[in-house]
Amino acid sequence: MNLEELIKESDDIRELIKNMPIDIKKRCHIKRFEPDSVILKKMDEIKYVYILCKGECCVMNEFKEGYLYVFGRAKGIHFIGEQAVLADQLEAAVTIQTVTDCILIQLSRQDFWKWIQNDHTCTIILLKKLAKRLYPVSKDRGMIRYYPSIYLLKKFLVKEFVEFNGDHLYIRKTRQQIADEIGVSLRSVERGIKTLKNKKLLNIVKGKVYIDQLMYENLLNEVDD
Secondary structure: OOHHHHHHHOHHHHHHHOOOOHHHHHHOEEEEEOOOOEEEOOOOEOOEEEEEEEOEEEEEEEOOOOOEEEEEEEEOOEEEOHHHHHOOOOEOOOEEEEOOOEEEEEEEHHHHHHHHHHOHHHHHHHHHHHHHHHHHHHHHOOHHHHOOHHHHHHHHHHHHHHHHOOOEEEEOOOHHHHHHHHOOOHHHHHHHHHHHHHOOOOEEEOOEEEEEHHHHHHHHHHHHO
16 A cells, blocks of 8 residues: 555545655555554654554553553554654654554654654644643643542542443452552552442452443442542
8 A cells, every 4th residue: 555545535634644745755665563563662763653553552661570551542543753853852652553454654853853843734733642642631630639549449440441342340450450550559549440340340250350331320329439
């Protein structure tokens, strides 16, 4: 598949790159990644910016201790690596790994800069996508400081259940991953899980946190109170 074929298949791609300078278009490469492929690894030098055109990726953070957790998903038209480039950073802050077969447009960071400086349509689309990504972070800023850890744990469980979109859920993340994601200590998470289990707001099945529809509804009521 080439760039022209992608443009024919997607109105969004056509709108995004309609004013891209011709010389940059010629230097774009179409990349295909199989599931579980790493597109960008944390701390790698960022030489390219990617545009996800087809498929789904997960956004992961890795730590020195060797564990990692998924804290976001990317699908549809999605820029990869653009934040680091815009911030004049040379290294990736997160790891991006494919969930499905993915098709991406690859362009050098130099061409990315030249493109957004000369194409207002692209710049506006990019700014909107960045704003949508950062808005929830700004909205929740300070939550860790002002809410107790048990409340943050309940919010996390409600969010996981909603995103899973089923009638029951097993939390696959480790206790440490949950602690890192909600910004509290491992001890607080373990204590909170024990408290919620005693209140029948969750259960433990083969070491994993389990939530059914009724548990979710009761958790939701407590979060909304």
